[in-house]
Amino acid sequence: MSQYAIQAQGLGKRFRVGMHSTRGMHEAIERLVREPFSAFRSSPAGTPGDSHSRDDGFWALRHVSFELTPGEVVGVLGANGAGKSVLLKILSRVTAPSEGGAQICGNVGPLLEVGAGFHPELTGRENVYFNGAILGMDRDQIRRKFDDIVAFSGVEQFIDMAVKFYSSGMRIRLAFSIAVHLEPEIMLIDETLAVGDASFQAKCRRKLAEFAAQGCTLLMVSHDETAITELCDRAILFSHGRMIKDGDVSDVLRRYREGEGK
């Protein structure tokens, strides 16, 4: 068994630029016919439809290697488009890397980000059961934790109302509440905390601190320097898809501010 919660080795993710641009009817039809067959040739999984043009690509993330020990709380910093979200998507297995690999030891919670996978036509209650199931709880577990989830989210009053009538704040509070009640060993958080109001943000930070104290490994993307300073033992700074600094929170934050100043 690995001594790390997360061990990333040379992770990279390449996107094809202009994958869907249609350069004329002829080419579009040719692609439509060829595309299914490209799956039957052995092309690497991480490169969408790349049967022709192997070189035009954009590396959203490259040469990323790091280790997280269990119980570590690590902040991920970087300007927009630095590759932070792609990293979390790879680690949560939402998408596959184009290069390298990672070992993940422990249950990964849902990737928390703005706009959770709720169905607008279902009520809050139904969505709790639905999302709980998608995220790995069985019905008994959800039933047992249902009251806690609703109480934490603070949307008790509206729990039997269709989610399409919820405000975005209510949605994210409910989503966050479900996620924290899964009790995952590893949590990947993508700027969720910025959404709720100040009191809910504080509540989330307390909950995350509680998790960290219990030995949960947290990898959180945030632009909120206070949250990072308060919660994290370590920070990693990304720029243009590369890791440029990994270490002590205050050092990395200083470097982050320098970069922003330029």
Next chain:
Amino acid sequence: MPAKIGVIDADASIPASLRRTASIASIHADFTAPVLNVRELWAYREVLYALVWRDIKVRYAQTVVGVGWVVLQPVLTTAVLTLLAGRWMRAPAQGLSYSLFAYSGLVPWIYFTHVLTKSSVCLLSNNGLLSKAYFPRLLLPLSTAIAGLVDLFVTIVILGLLMIYHGTAGGFRLLLLPCCLLLLIMVAIGTGIWIAVLNLYHRDVAHALPFATQLVFFMTPIAYPSSLVPQSWRLLYSLNPMVGVIACFRWALFASPLDISLLQLTASMMAAVVLVVSGLFYFSRKERILADVGIV
């Protein structure tokens, strides 16, 4: 830090259901997914259940006629076909009452087109889930095929009532009806997964689908029996897997002989198998990068 490593070793504290992937995941760029990972699908059966439940729950939200739509579509189509093809064009009906004949073809057909339509959008409309958590993506087209079974069941009940009304007694062959349904579901899933992925890459697929299903409707023995097709065309005609499905369906329901030759039946079955196997293969190759196709 040995003290903290203990956290991972203390696996027992985690609920069993959360430990569905033995809690160690390996992510690799050059990983080739198995074509069909039955064990993993089974481990995620709660997710399948949730998806099916949600589909059924949401399907008729905010409609006036509600579940009545399930009945209206085949019944109205049968009425029109009976008048048009049965009365005016005098299409043969294997010795059955024409309305019963047409309806019995429409039951599998409507299920088939329903699954295709739902499958074409299942990856797009569940984008929120695809980008949020890992689960075998195959569950999405699978769940649409399973949720559609509710509608299929309702239309089959009506079929039973029609048979009783016409005094058409089903024999021992009715016991083989579940096999026919299985074949139908297989064909629907096979076609559905092809369409689901193709539609991600080319939205043209969703545009072409209503038109394509309409064309295939005419190339499937629903309003007329297969025996109407000229001999020289029959083998080509049977490459449509729905030809075999509908022939088997009617064979099991009514005490009439099989409408197509054994060679045709074999061709139809082979087409169905090729569709499903290639569909699964295609899907498994695309599964890991579905979230990248400009939807997240």
